[in-house]
Amino acid sequence: MLEAIRLTKSYGGHTALNGLHLTVEKGEIFCLLGQNGAGKTTSINIFLGFVAPTSGEARIAGVPVSTRGQEARKHLAYIPEVVMLYGNLTGLENLDYFSRLAGFRYPAAELTAFLNKAGLQQEAHAKKLANYSKGMRQKVGIAIALAKNAAAILMDEPTSGLDPKATAEFTTIVQGLAAEGKSVLMATHDIFNAVNVGTRIGIMKQGRLVHTVDTRSISANALQELYLETI
Numbered sequence: 001m002l003e004a005i006r007l008t009k010s011y012g013g014h015t016a017l018n019g020l021h022l023t024v025e026k027g028e029i030f031c032l033l034g035q036n037g038a039g040k041t042t043s044i045n046i047f048l049g050f051v052a053p054t055s056g057e058a059r060i061a062g063v064p065v066s067t068r069g070q071e072a073r074k075h076l077a078y079i080p081e082v083v084m085l086y087g088n089l090t091g092l093e094n095l096d097y098f099s100r101l102a103g104f105r106y107p108a109a110e111l112t113a114f115l116n117k118a119g120l121q122q123e124a125h126a127k128k129l130a131n132y133s134k135g136m137r138q139k140v141g142i143a144i145a146l147a148k149n150a151a152a153i154l155m156d157e158p159t160s161g162l163d164p165k166a167t168a169e170f171t172t173i174v175q176g177l178a179a180e181g182k183s184v185l186m187a188t189h190d191i192f193n194a195v196n197v198g199t200r201i202g203i204m205k206q207g208r209l210v211h212t213v214d215t216r217s218i219s220a221n222a223l224q225e226l227y228l229e230t231i
């Protein structure tokens with residue numbers, strides 16, 4: 001579903017990505033770990049079409065982002081660290097607005113169902129976003145991804161700053177999305193959450209994917225050790 005094929009990105013003389021090769025299959029949750037500056041956000045930004053690679057190609061559902069970006073991005077939803085929504089609109093209104101922007105119109109009952117599925121408590125649906133916590137904003141972000149029927153979801157540091165309960169809820173929701181066949185690529189600094197939520201983990205260093213591990217074959221402690229000896 002998501003393919004990075006020998007992606008390279010240089011900024012002047014600085015190489016941010018250096019031949020990155022990775023694939024995320026249907027139903028996978030691929031977590032990218034790596035120190036600040038390892039190239040995680042650059043990788044995500046290339047899939048989103050925010051950044052053009054210097055060489056190599058990103059494909060979404062086989063569609064190259066560089067030449068058919070609009071078509072490629074139809075398959076994609078993005079959950080940044082802080083989901084940007086309109087503070088003066090309610091959760092339901094935000095979902096309606098962003099669904100329409102993506103070309104979908106749903107009756108209120110269906111919008112409500114998306115918010116419920118994303119885990120947003122019913123009493124919050126009609127409250128203004130300005131009063132939402134970070135975790136609640138993310139749930140609206142997930143509801144938008146559901147409304148767009150996105151096959152692939154990119155997430156950048158989605159659990160940073162969430163309390164343990166919100167992180168656990170987020171983990172359950174993301175695993176539910178993968179169980180339905182969505183592909184998730186997530187950049188994170190949280191090794192323990194990565195082992196919990198992920199199906200595979202990639203450790204990046206200086207723009208390269210140095211290790212890829214299956215989470216079924218590694219404990220959180222062993223992953224932490226591998227991470228520390230890698231970076």
Ligand SMILES: Nc1ncnc2c1ncn2[C@@H]1O[C@H](COP(=O)(O)OP(=O)(O)OP(=O)(O)O)[C@@H](O)[C@H]1O
Pocket residue numbers: 011014015016034035036037038039040041042043187
């Ligand atoms: N617009 C830019 N101009 C110049 N250098 C950039 C730009 N964007 C990123 N870089 C550099 O590219 C490298 C990779 O950055 P990137 O943000 O992808 O890392 P990261 O792994 O996401 O880090 P973090 O964990 O801090 O978010 C860094 O050295 C960064 O300084």
